[in-house]
Amino acid sequence: MARVATPVLAAALAATFGGGPGAVPDATAASMIEEGRKIAFDRRKGNCIACHIMAGATLAGTVGPPLVGMKARFPDKIELRLQIRDATKINPQSLMPPFGRHEILTEDEIDKVVEYVHSL
Amino acid sequence: MRFAPIALLGASLVLGVGGVQAAPEDDLMAFRNFYEQRFPDTPFDDFANGIYSIDKSRREEWEQMEEFPQYEFDIDAGEELFHEPFANGKSLADCFPDYESGVRQNYPHWDRELGEVVTMEWAINRCREQHDEKPLEYYKGPLAQISAYLAFLSRGKIIDVKIPTDDPRALAAYEDGKRFYYSRRGQLNFSCASCHVGAPGMLLRAELLGPALGQVSHFPVYRKTWGEITTLHRSYAACSRQLRAAAFKAQSREYRNLEFFHTYMSNGIPFNGPGSRH
Numbered sequence: 001m002a003r004v005a006t007p008v009l010a011a012a013l014a015a016t017f018g019g020g021p022g023a024v025p026d027a028t029a030a031s032m033i034e035e036g037r038k039i040a041f042d043r044r045k046g047n048c049i050a051c052h053i054m055a056g057a058t059l060a061g062t063v064g065p066p067l068v069g070m071k072a073r074f075p076d077k078i079e080l081r082l083q084i085r086d087a088t089k090i091n092p093q094s095l096m097p098p099f100g101r102h103e104i105l106t107e108d109e110i111d112k113v114v115e116y117v118h119s120l
Numbered sequence: 121m122r123f124a125p126i127a128l129l130g131a132s133l134v135l136g137v138g139g140v141q142a143a144p145e146d147d148l149m150a151f152r153n154f155y156e157q158r159f160p161d162t163p164f165d166d167f168a169n170g171i172y173s174i175d176k177s178r179r180e181e182w183e184q185m186e187e188f189p190q191y192e193f194d195i196d197a198g199e200e201l202f203h204e205p206f207a208n209g210k211s212l213a214d215c216f217p218d219y220e221s222g223v224r225q226n227y228p229h230w231d232r233e234l235g236e237v238v239t240m241e242w243a244i245n246r247c248r249e250q251h252d253e254k255p256l257e258y259y260k261g262p263l264a265q266i267s268a269y270l271a272f273l274s275r276g277k278i279i280d281v282k283i284p285t286d287d288p289r290a291l292a293a294y295e296d297g298k299r300f301y302y303s304r305r306g307q308l309n310f311s312c313a314s315c316h317v318g319a320p321g322m323l324l325r326a327e328l329l330g331p332a333l334g335q336v337s338h339f340p341v342y343r344k345t346w347g348e349i350t351t352l353h354r355s356y357a358a359c360s361r362q363l364r365a366a367a368f369k370a371q372s373r374e375y376r377n378l379e380f381f382h383t384y385m386s387n388g389i390p391f392n393g394p395g396s397r398h
Binding site for chain 1: 308315319322325326327329
């Protein structure tokens with residue numbers, strides 16, 4: 001159920017891949033990352049820090065791998081989106097909650113979290 | 121001891137797949153071997169201490185808690201309640217005549233006549249009802265205190281749950297509890313085993329996940345965060361809610377069967393309840 005890239009996503013992609021390291025992403029992409037960050041840290045939403053160590057998190061969990069070097073781990077952002085949407089599809093034994101399949105997050109929220117996580 | 125099929129059985133345990141049904145003794149061996157390999161520095165008996173058997177820094181703090189344990193008051197209150205006469209002049213002591221030498225280690229057990237798994241807390245309320253008294257609430261309060269008193273009298277007794285082979289319903293109850301333990305549930309899609317077999321010793325936020333081996337030995341527990349003595353089935357329900365799953369009722373058949381499997385898997389570990397926990 002992969003979504004077609006929205007104009008916002010396209011802008012974010014352009015900012016991420018077009019700018020190179022150190023480039024300032026455009027305002028839309030930056031705000032999408034920021035919204036994604038909020039969802040990721042929200043206990044009732046992503047609550048990523050329950051299991052993952054990530055920048056800016058205190059008392060983060062260790063059940064999952066630390067979220068660092070995400071661009072190296074997921075050169076293709078779509079793969080990251082699949083992982084967040086339903087990790088059990090990739091590895092049936094994965095403990096990661098299926099955020100999309102179980103509607104823990106909306107598809108729109110997943111897009112934002114993907115932007116944020118991919119920026120780590 | 122049959123060692124050859126263990127790796128295979130272990131895999132089927134962890135995966136929770138159906139197909140070939142492992143005998144309970146084989147499940148038990150696989151379970152013990154798994155924790156022995158996962159925590160080679162923890163002596164078998166020490167798993168009775170839950171997360172403190174695998175975490176040194178928390179253990180120190182816990183040992184201090186255990187010097188003046190909050191549950192002492194509950195043991196005393198439980199003793200009084202246990203001997204408090206019912207309206208008919210009898211008391212719980214009449215239902216548990218051997219209480220002084222310890223009865224905790226007799227639960228949970230398969231009751232052939234009832235065709236049910238009988239847990240100690242359920243037996244306490246069944247006794248009350250037989251004597252025309254109202255059942256007590258199962259999560260906390262007087263029933264948890266009585267449970268603490270009886271657990272205390274059985275400290276050091278070895279967990280030895282038996283699954284009678286001549287009654288297929290007993291094995292079915294065990295299998296039911298096992299299926300429960302390995303089934304994913306709730307919006308967050310975790311099974312009991314996801315955390316307590318798959319990730320013991322890891323942190324879920326600031327919460328250290330405890331090993332399933334020995335997990336039942338120390339109940340009821342005085343939980344600092346809850347500020348009171350609480351029963352095993354309350355912990356089952358609390359875990360369910362954390363997974364965003366609807367909890368079953370305390371002492372429902374589902375939870376009694378779960379306790380049957382869960383306790384059987386700790387056979388050989390000493391009972392050491394009540395316990396102090398965060």
